[in-house]
Amino acid sequence: MINGEQTMVEDELPDQGKPMSDESADIDIKDLKIGDSIGSGAYGMVYRGTLFNSDVAIKKIQNEKNEKNEFIKYLKREVAVLKNIQHPNIVQFIGVYYEPLASPSLVNRLLNSSSTWIVTEYVSGGNLHERIKDTKKEFPIELRIKLSLDIALAMAYLHSRDIIFRDLKSKNILIDDSSSPIRGKVCDFGFARILNKKQQGNRHLSICGTDDFMAPEVILGMEYDETADIFSFGVVLLEMILRRKVSKVLERGPQSAFEIDQDAARQLIPDDIPILFSDLALDCIKYQAEERPNFSHIIHILKQLTSLFPVVHTFDNPLSPTSSPITPRKNSLNSPFTKSMRMNSFDFKLSNIVSSTSVQNNLKSQNLNFTLLNLNQLNNQDSPSQSQNNNNINSNSNNNNNNNNNNSNNNFNNSDINNINDCNSNLSSSTSTVYNDSQQTIIDEDELDKEDEENRNKVNSLKEKMMTVMGEFDVYINKVGKELLLISEEDHISQKYDECRKVIEIKKVLGEVIESDMSSSQQQSNTPRKNSNVTNSRVAVFLKSMERSLTEIYLSSDTLKQRITKEDDLVESLLLARVVSKIKKIHLSSLDIKN
Numbered sequence: 249m250i251n252g253e254q255t256m257v258e259d260e261l262p263d264q265g266k267p268m269s270d271e272s273a274d275i276d277i278k279d280l281k282i283g284d285s286i287g288s289g290a291y292g293m294v295y296r297g298t299l300f301n302s303d304v305a306i307k308k309i310q311n312e313k314n315e316k317n318e319f320i321k322y323l324k325r326e327v328a329v330l331k332n333i334q335h336p337n338i339v340q341f342i343g344v345y346y347e348p349l350a351s352p353s354l355v356n357r358l359l360n361s362s363s364t365w366i367v368t369e370y371v372s373g374g375n376l377h378e379r380i381k382d383t384k385k386e387f388p389i390e391l392r393i394k395l396s397l398d399i400a401l402a403m404a405y406l407h408s409r410d411i412i413f414r415d416l417k418s419k420n421i422l423i424d425d426s427s428s429p430i431r432g433k434v435c436d437f438g439f440a441r442i443l444n445k446k447q448q449g450n451r452h453l454s455i456c457g458t459d460d461f462m463a464p465e466v467i468l469g470m471e472y473d474e475t476a477d478i479f480s481f482g483v484v485l486l487e488m489i490l491r492r493k494v495s496k497v498l499e500r501g502p503q504s505a506f507e508i509d510q511d512a513a514r515q516l517i518p519d520d521i522p523i524l525f526s527d528l529a530l531d532c533i534k535y536q537a538e539e540r541p542n543f544s545h546i547i548h549i550l551k552q553l554t555s556l557f558p559v560v561h562t563f564d565n566p567l568s569p570t571s572s573p574i575t576p577r578k579n580s581l582n583s584p585f586t587k588s589m590r591m592n593s594f595d596f597k598l599s600n601i602v603s604s605t606s607v608q609n610n611l612k613s614q615n616l617n618f619t620l621l622n623l624n625q626l627n628n629q630d631s632p633s634q635s636q637n638n639n640n641i642n643s644n645s646n647n648n649n650n651n652n653n654n655n656s657n658n659n660f661n662n663s664d665i666n667n668i669n670d671c672n673s674n675l676s677s678s679t680s681t682v683y684n685d686s687q688q689t690i691i692d693e694d695e696l697d698k699e700d701e702e703n704r705n706k707v708n709s710l711k712e713k714m715m716t717v718m719g720e721f722d723v724y725i726n727k728v729g730k731e732l733l734l735i736s737e738e739d740h741i742s743q744k745y746d747e748c749r750k751v752i753e754i755k756k757v758l759g760e761v762i763e764s765d766m767s768s769s770q771q772q773s774n775t776p777r778k779n780s781n782v783t784n785s786r787v788a789v790f791l792k793s794m795e796r797s798l799t800e801i802y803l804s805s806d807t808l809k810q811r812i813t814k815e816d817d818l819v820e821s822l823l824l825a826r827v828v829s830k831i832k833k834i835h836l837s838s839l840d841i842k843n
């Protein structure tokens with residue numbers, strides 16, 4: 249096994265020895281303030297600081313401590329690459345400053361400086377390595393997938409610009425927790441290399457990077473290309489999956505030509521990791537470079553995974569300047585309109601649910617006939633006979649409201665209904681002003697009157713609907729709430745639904761991948777090279793992993809199998825389960841209030 253962190257041998261640089269261009273030294277030291285140290289690497293210390301009061305990170309590289317050739321190359325690469333790239337998932341370069349020697353004597357400014365400071369944006373939130381190591385802290389799968397996608401996007405960008413990163417490792421991924429959602433950013437371009445596309449075939453490049461993450465062909469000093477980054481990416485994924493240093497649990501050495509044993513790796517993968525994700529990691533660390541997927545394929549898979557496991561609000565930073573505008577406008581939460589909208593949306597959901605016959609049957613079987621009756625009437629409110637019914641029920645519900653005036657639930661309902669009344673009367677008074685003015689003037693305004701009249705009617709009908717539902721709902725809650733507390737199935741149904749959704753999504757992914765691979769192999773049909781094999785084998789690998797996922801999910805539950813063919817029923821059951829759960833919560837909270 250290879251020891252030591254980083255290895256590097258001579259690597260040709262066409263402009264080696266030339267001084268750095270003036271434009272790269274664009275930081276004026278007067279504007280820069282250096283704060284605490286935040287980390288250290290093989291080439292120097294990293295400090296937090298400010299530039300014009302904005303947070304920055306300053307990487308100070310001590311010239312004297314480094315072998316000149318090696319150091320110049322490292323520094324030139326980092327500055328050259330950083331200056332020319334801009335990507336949301338790559339740490340933004342700001343500038344460079346050369347600290348002068350006390351007694352300068354050399355011509356070359358770089359060698360004449362005691363240290364070189366590379367200034368980049370400051371990324372709060374630490375690096376991925378720390379996050380993986382800190383096993384006391386939760387690291388949700390959604391976030392692991394999101395960060396993987398961020399890294400893949402950065403790497404795809406670099407590869408599209410013919411840059412091989414060559415030192416992809418978890419320490420070089422910074423976590424920006426000030427953005428919403430949290431974002432991964434690649435940093436440290438000291439080993440990055442711009443490929444010369446004019447040269448045919450793979451170049452014999454230098455050995456560099458960090459052993460644990462290095463592709464076998466790099467360790468063995470063979471020819472390599474951007475697929476070496478894909479191997480390192482795979483090790484980063486595996487490290488996120490295992491939450492362990494990969495080399496600690498999967499030793500690899502010269503006896504196996506530095507291959508990572510796929511079977512041994514698979515054994516270590518925890519059960520709660522999505523197979524699609526773990527298979528992606530294992531594909532990336534394939535020994536044969538041409539069998540590894542490319543970043544566009546990796547991004548495709550990770551995007552599907554992010555839609556299955558979206559990053560939820562808990563990871564969002566509400567302080568982030570990029571977070572969604574969730575802050576309500578002043579007083580908006582208390583406005584009668586907001587309240588009526590909230591009530592409307594609840595009403596809408598309930599009436600949607602009961603429009604299905606099978607849910608009605610379910611509800612009936614659980615003595616929920618009451619709500620159905622009224623909600624169906626709401627659904628059919630446009631028919632005259634139904635609206636008559638509504639009126640009858642409305643008067644009943646008013647009675648109920650009156651009867652329950654001391655009830656806390658009722659207070660809530662009545663106050664909300666009052667808000668609608670307020671909103672209605674506001675509307676009425678404003679519209680009546682329009683009406684008074686219109687009497688004296690032009691014919692067009694008759695139409696305005698009509699519109700106002702319609703609006704008033706709409707508000708009135710909404711009010712009636714709300715009163716009907718809320719009044720009866722209150723009675724209902726008191727009557728059957730206790731029975732609902734005994735129902736314990738809803739979580740089970742929701743869980744089954746989620747499983748079913750995953751199967752459907754996976755089927756979709758499978759379809760898309762085959763389609764895209766088929767179309768790309770059609771495009772490549774004139775060039776029957778190893779690529780088409782790669783495509784085919786990629787489809788085969790994907791199919792294999794899909795097959796396994798599907799088999800596992802199908803076998804896991806017979807009920808699920810039946811439900812997949814009856815997806816509609818399942819959705820209805822889920823909606824019912826959610827209604828039951830909601831009603832139980834309302835009932836419980838009303839009990840709390842009473843106590």
Ligand SMILES: Nc1ncnc2c1ncn2[C@@H]1O[C@H](COP(=O)(O)OP(=O)(O)OP(=O)(O)O)[C@@H](O)[C@H]1O
Binds near residue numbers: 293372375420
């Ligand atoms: N822009 C930045 N914002 C915040 N922290 C940073 C920034 N750049 C680097 N750091 C912190 O400083 C540490 C050291 O960074 P650096 O790039 O010098 O070294 P390294 O990648 O850890 O090691 P090596 O250079 O030996 O590969 C990083 O791991 C990170 O925690």
